[in-house]
Amino acid sequence: xxxxxxxxxxxxxxxxxxxxxxxxxxxxxxxxxxxxxxxxxxxxxxxxxxxxxxxxxxxxxxxxxxxxxxxxxxxxxxxxxxxxxxxxxxxxxxxxxxxxxxxxxxxxxxxxxxxxxxxxxxxxxxxxxxxxxxxxxxxxxxxxxxxxxxxxxxxxxxxxxxxxxxxxxxxxxxxxxxxxxxxxxxxxxxxxxxxxxxxxxxxxxxxxxxxxxxxxxxxxxxxxxxxxxxxxxxxxxxxxxxxxxxxxxxxxxxxxxxxxxxxxxxxxxxxxxxxxxxxxxxxxxxxxxxxxxxxxxxxxxxxxxxxxxxxxxxxxxxxxxxxxxxxxxxxx
Numbered sequence: 001x002x003x004x005x006x007x008x009x010x011x012x013x014x015x016x017x018x019x020x021x022x023x024x025x026x027x028x029x030x031x032x033x034x035x036x037x038x039x040x041x042x043x044x045x046x047x048x049x050x051x052x053x054x055x056x057x058x059x060x061x062x063x064x065x066x067x068x069x070x071x072x073x074x075x076x077x078x079x080x081x082x083x084x085x086x087x088x089x090x091x092x093x094x095x096x097x098x099x100x101x102x103x104x105x106x107x108x109x110x111x112x113x114x115x116x117x118x119x120x121x122x123x124x125x126x127x128x129x130x131x132x133x134x135x136x137x138x139x140x141x142x143x144x145x146x147x148x149x150x151x152x153x154x155x156x157x158x159x160x161x162x163x164x165x166x167x168x169x170x171x172x173x174x175x176x177x178x179x180x181x182x183x184x185x186x187x188x189x190x191x192x193x194x195x196x197x198x199x200x201x202x203x204x205x206x207x208x209x210x211x212x213x214x215x216x217x218x219x220x221x222x223x224x225x226x227x228x229x230x231x232x233x234x235x236x237x238x239x240x241x242x243x244x245x246x247x248x249x250x251x252x253x254x255x256x257x258x259x260x261x262x263x264x265x266x267x268x269x270x271x272x273x274x275x276x277x278x279x280x281x282x283x284x285x286x287x288x289x290x291x292x293x294x295x296x297x298x299x300x301x302x303x304x305x306x307x308x309x310x311x312x313x314x315x316x317x318x319x320x321x322x323x324x325x326x327x328x329x330x331x332x
Contacts, residue, residue: 021332023296023317028326029062031069034088038320038327039308040149040252042103044126045110050318052327053100056087059114059124062327073128075100075116092170094118099169102149102208102252106156106190115146115160117169121188121195135160135188135195145169148208148252150217158188159198159217161205176223180204185219185230198230199240207252207309211288212259218243220250220263227253227263244290248280252309252320260293261286262310264319281307281321296332 031038031054038052038060051061052069057076060069076084076098084097095118102115110126120136136146147163165182167175183202188195199205203223210217215233220226227250229243248267255261267280281302285294298307302321309320319328 021294021296022300023298023319023330023332025301025328025330027329029069029329030326031060033325034086036088036325037099037322038324039101039322040103041309041311041318041320041327042105042112043313044105044112045107047314050313050327051103051112052320053103053114055094055099056084057094057098057100058085059100059103059112059128061128073112073124073131074098075114075119075122075124075131075133077119077131077133094170095168101147101169102160104149104151104158106151106158107153108156113149113151113158113160115149117145117147120146121149121158121160123190134190134193135186148206148220150209150253150255152210152214154214156190158190159208159210160186160188161202161208161219162186163204163206163222175204180223183221185217199228202228207250207254207263209253209255209261212255218253218261220253222249222251225249244286246284248282249306251306254309254311256285256312259288260312261288262312262317264307264309266306278304281305283307283310283319285312294332298330301328301330 035054035056037055041050043049053059057074059073061072062069098119099117100114105112112124114122116122121134123132144165145163145168147161149160151158162184164180181201181203183205184197185199187198203221205219206222207220216229216231219228225246227244228240230240231237248265251264253263262285264283269278281298286292305323308322311318317330
């Protein structure tokens with residue numbers, strides 16, 4: 001049996017040596033100007049979408065090439081459209097308008113679950129009209145910075161991350177230099193309305209994805225350059241282990257229909273603090289055992305902007321970014 005040091009070393013060697021492919025942009029799905037930040041994408045049970053969050057607190061649904069994105073819902077319970085609509089920056093107003101980050105549908109009920117950076121875990125009804133705050137500032141078990149999210153398609157259980165209990169999204173630049181490890185992976189059970197902490201003391205947990213059979217969940221740690229696995233079923237249930245150590249900052253994780261995972265990874269060239277330091281956005285596709293199948297570079301698409309998510313849906317690749325004004329469709 002390989003020890004952990006050998007596993008980590010092997011993973012890094014494979015990651016470094018594996019040849020990269022450059023993603024070829026097929027189409028940009030432009031958000032209504034001037035909003036930005038389709039950080040995560042989701043598709044409904046009828047294949048509609050993608051649905052994306054935006055910098056002004058709204059969730060948009062892509063209708064088609066003629067109509068583009070149309071407003072679907074928003075997460076703030078007291079949102080003022082006059083103040084919020086068109087918000088493009090990370091000002092203090094954004095804490096009042098909401099900031100949807102992680103998105104995932106429960107395909108059995110049609111509900112859209114949202115990890116909002118300021119309002120916590122939110123549920124949106126299938127018609128987009130009714131919004132329920134499930135875990136957030138209004139509840140006793142509040143969150144300060146909800147980030148990533150996934151829904152178990154069989155049980156309806158929601159897994160989501162709290163990036164930090166010390167910082168909010170508006171403090172992100174301070175957060176990434178702080179060495180903060182106050183983040184957590186949480187589980188919300190809609191049948192009991194109970195929230196449970198599965199893993200704590202995480203260094204900015206960003207992405208989360210449940211395995212196809214529901215036996216484990218993956219969670220990325222942005223500041224630790226790693227992905228951990230938490231076992232939910234079987235002989236290792238309620239235990240965690242290192243799944244992968246990466247040569248870059250991992251963000252969102254999305255599972256495809258074959259049970260493989262796409263991990264968004266943003267790497268850096270140059271020493272920290274250097275004015276010449278360059279970001280290389282991209283992503284990797286891995287098996288349930290952590291074997292790297294594919295590495296794609298998104299530098300031609302996003303330049304030095306970070307890619308927050310890569311998702312494979314119906315044999316097509318989509319990407320999102322916290323800073324871009326569009327979501328993308330591309331081929332590797």
